[in-house]
Amino acid sequence: MDIKALIFDLDGTLLNTLEDLTDSMNYALSSFGYEKISIQQARSYVGNGAERYLELSLINGKENPDFQECLDTFKTHYQANMENKTKPYDGILDLLNKVKVKGYKTAVVSNKFDDAVKQISPKYFNSYIDVAIGESEKIKKKPAPDSVYLALEKLGCDKSQALYIGDSDVDAKTASNSGLKFIGVSWGFRDKSILYELGAQTVIDHPSQLIKILEK
CATH class of the missing domain: 1.10.150 (DNA polymerase; domain 1)
Known part of the structure; x- marks a missing residue:
């Protein structure tokens, strides 16, 4: 891949x-x-x-x-x-460490308001995330593809070289609108069946499974 x-x-x-x-x-x-x-x-x-x-x-x-x-x-x-009870899901920090060691570029694209994204991303992920983009008046929110395209521009990558990973119907639609392959995660806020219905090629149950997909 x-x-x-x-x-x-x-x-x-x-x-x-x-x-x-x-x-x-x-x-x-x-x-x-x-x-x-x-x-x-x-x-x-x-x-x-x-x-x-x-x-x-x-x-x-x-x-x-x-x-x-x-x-x-x-x-x-x-x-x-926003940091009172929030924490990374089990296996996320290990996943991000491994993908950075392997040389992948990483971005967060969120519908959370941008000030919060800019505050929370470095707090939990430090150098694991290269670009973090949230909702603002300057750019259309997901499922519009604009924030994904901005992230790809900042990363210096084409959409054919990227995967989109998310947990919701909004994420599935964002990936489709952006022309990216979508990988759903089952540990988030939406049911697994919904992700498949919305076009997820793959739904993973643990972050470690993403590494196996990337190695294929």
Whole structure:
């Protein structure tokens, strides 16, 4: 397999962020007197950026007059508390170490807001990740291919030389829109069956399996 670059989703792929995302959303909701969500609800709501996450969590969504203030509260609380319970999934750091030793270039492309991505990526992955891109007004969020193309440009690689690894329907669509082969991961926020339905050629159950795929 002539692959030189690996493009990773962040939440649900490299990092288990679900508890911190749930806690910050519930802090924002309760601050304005709204009902909290369960961690199971959060699991199904995340993946499309902070605005969509709040839209699904808050009664009446964007039509709610408190929407913008609630969104700002969520972002502020999350950025200050996003390392409380978050941790890499088992085997991720070993995987990233091995792919760097083997000379692969790596990037994170996320729908998490860019300030958070820029803060959290070096915290957990140090030099293992070469490029980290999050949601911002400057670039269309996933599943648009723009952030993937930007990552490839920064890595100096063509899309034919890259794999996209993620855990969600958004990731499957992003890979398809970008023209990259998609490898799904079963340990994240979406069911394995959904990933196959959306076109994943392969779904892995442990990070170590990615090394075996790359060695084929």
